[in-house]
Amino acid sequence: MKIKLLPIYLTIAVMALLQSCSKDDDNYSGKQTALTLKLSNPEDLNNVVLSNLTVSFKELNTGKITESSLFTNNNLSIALSEGSYEISINGKINYSAGETTVDASVSGYKESVVITGQTAAVSLNLFLKTSQSDFIIEEVFFTGTKTAEGKQYLGDKYFKIYNNTDQVLYADGLMIAQSEFMTIEKQNYTPNIMAKSFAASAIAIVPGNGTTYPIAPGAYFIIAEDAINHKEYNPGSMDLRTANFEFYTEDADDVDNPAVPNMQNLFSSMVIHNRGFKSFVIARLPINKDAFLADYTYDYEYNMVIGGESYPMGESVYSIPNSWIVDAVNLSVASEFQWIVTAPSLDMGWTYCGKVDADQSRYGKSVRRKVLSTNAKGIKTLKDTNNSTLDFSPEVKPSLMN
Numbered sequence: 001m002k003i004k005l006l007p008i009y010l011t012i013a014v015m016a017l018l019q020s021c022s023k024d025d026d027n028y029s030g031k032q033t034a035l036t037l038k039l040s041n042p043e044d045l046n047n048v049v050l051s052n053l054t055v056s057f058k059e060l061n062t063g064k065i066t067e068s069s070l071f072t073n074n075n076l077s078i079a080l081s082e083g084s085y086e087i088s089i090n091g092k093i094n095y096s097a098g099e100t101t102v103d104a105s106v107s108g109y110k111e112s113v114v115i116t117g118q119t120a121a122v123s124l125n126l127f128l129k130t131s132q133s134d135f136i137i138e139e140v141f142f143t144g145t146k147t148a149e150g151k152q153y154l155g156d157k158y159f160k161i162y163n164n165t166d167q168v169l170y171a172d173g174l175m176i177a178q179s180e181f182m183t184i185e186k187q188n189y190t191p192n193i194m195a196k197s198f199a200a201s202a203i204a205i206v207p208g209n210g211t212t213y214p215i216a217p218g219a220y221f222i223i224a225e226d227a228i229n230h231k232e233y234n235p236g237s238m239d240l241r242t243a244n245f246e247f248y249t250e251d252a253d254d255v256d257n258p259a260v261p262n263m264q265n266l267f268s269s270m271v272i273h274n275r276g277f278k279s280f281v282i283a284r285l286p287i288n289k290d291a292f293l294a295d296y297t298y299d300y301e302y303n304m305v306i307g308g309e310s311y312p313m314g315e316s317v318y319s320i321p322n323s324w325i326v327d328a329v330n331l332s333v334a335s336e337f338q339w340i341v342t343a344p345s346l347d348m349g350w351t352y353c354g355k356v357d358a359d360q361s362r363y364g365k366s367v368r369r370k371v372l373s374t375n376a377k378g379i380k381t382l383k384d385t386n387n388s389t390l391d392f393s394p395e396v397k398p399s400l401m402n
Contacts, residue, residue: 031082036121039074042106042128045095050074050106050126053091058389059083060112063334085113087124088348088387104128107386109348111339127345134326135169135282136384138162138220141366141398142272142331143353145230145237152363153234155226155255157272158243160399161282162220162369164382169215171244172208175324176223176263178270179279180298180317183350184336184357187302195343197319198281198328199298202270204263205285206245213244218379222400223247225272227260236364238401266292267318275362276331276352279341283324296320322346329388331367333357349389366398 037055041048055076057066061083068078089108094101106126113122139160145153159176163169180199181189193199206213206223215221227246230237240246241257248254248262249269256262263270266289285292298319303310322343330340330350336357340350354362369392370383383391 031116032079033082033115033117034119035078035080035115036119037076037078037087038121038123039071039076039089039108040123040125041074042093042126045093047094047096047101049094051092051094053089055087055089056390058086058088060086060334060337080115082116083114085115086111086349086389087113087122088389089124089126090385090387091126093126093128107344107348109344109387133165134284135161135171135174135215136164136327136369136382137280137282137329138382139366139368139399140280140329140331141400142274142276143362143365144274145234146363147234147236152274153230153237155228156230156234156237156240157225157274158240158398158400159223159280160220160368161223162382163215163217164384166217168217170208170211171206171213171215171221172210173285174206175203175266175283175285175320176205176270177203177281177283177320178272179281179341180315181341182273182277183279183330183332183341184277184338186338187304189300189302191300193298193300193319194341195322197298197321198283198325198342198346199300200267200281200318200320201278202268203266203318203320204247204270205266205289207261207264218377221245223263224260225270226255227257228255238398240400273331275354275358276333276367277336279328279330279347279350281320281325281328281342281346283320283326286324292318327384328386329367329392331388333359345386347386347388349387349391351388351392351394353395362395364398364401365395367392367394368396368399369393 053071054069087110091106093104093106108124108126141158177200180201221244224240224243224246227240227243229239245263246260247270248256299316301314304313328342328346330347332350334355351367353365372381372383374380
């Protein structure tokens, strides 16, 4: 692994700079702009017909969301207040594939679109959405809890992974990975592989022989940071002894519950970011582990600019092809957000616990996917539009806390 580090005095300067930065809400003027939104069809498709298109404009300074479905020939005209916007769109598509026609779903996303002036035009590329046939991330409890003395308590974070299909799925071999890049720090990483792959700082895999851990439709499994009764050490925490799996690092001061199977660490150790500055994906590994470790390294470089001076930086991690990824969730906070660190085909939005950096109110809260419906047997269907802003409820009570 190659790492280029800043001198210590510059590292301190960077930390101070990041802490002092905030979004300038004064740029919001309230003036109206006549916007034309132009859509481009997904590439290499014939006889395309779009329908049921709905677009959402989220103004980043105010949080106001404006929606519309008044498209004509892939174009939409709308009046918006001047500002900086996230634009996301969902709809249906019909296209020709040889002798047959295909019905599918499409989405589109564009971030940090500055809209000013009397008129403006924005182009947006659409892409096909794949159907859901595997697990999804139902809940991420990443904030941790606090003790009665107000101190941060470690070890009680968890992931809840849900079977949102109508068939039995096997957890065996499912990968979970944390992003290398942060949603609050945008750099010009070279090479930029985000359109095709996910850069991972840590990857763990569910053990099993392929059929060891069946999960029924509407059921879930828990991956805990430490699968112990945390209430014994912090009454404000929870009992995670019934977790299905836990993260464990042998060469560290880590707790191991022998009754709960350990996740297999494929690359690095999973240290879950407790402010939500990173993102997570779950994926299937279609090759053996040795082949992955040999062939999927990702060496990147970028320039850190401080006070007009540029400092070359770099690292070597691993990349997971987007085609292997079955679900993703981007996390951030409004005061620091700069970009999502997945391709928009995986996730077009982000969710949060805490609205500012180091928000003390975030502790004891999680992000949890919304329920679309519940059938007569009590099985839930969870919302999954590949847009975490729409799919998740932010800052909710963790489902395992009582």
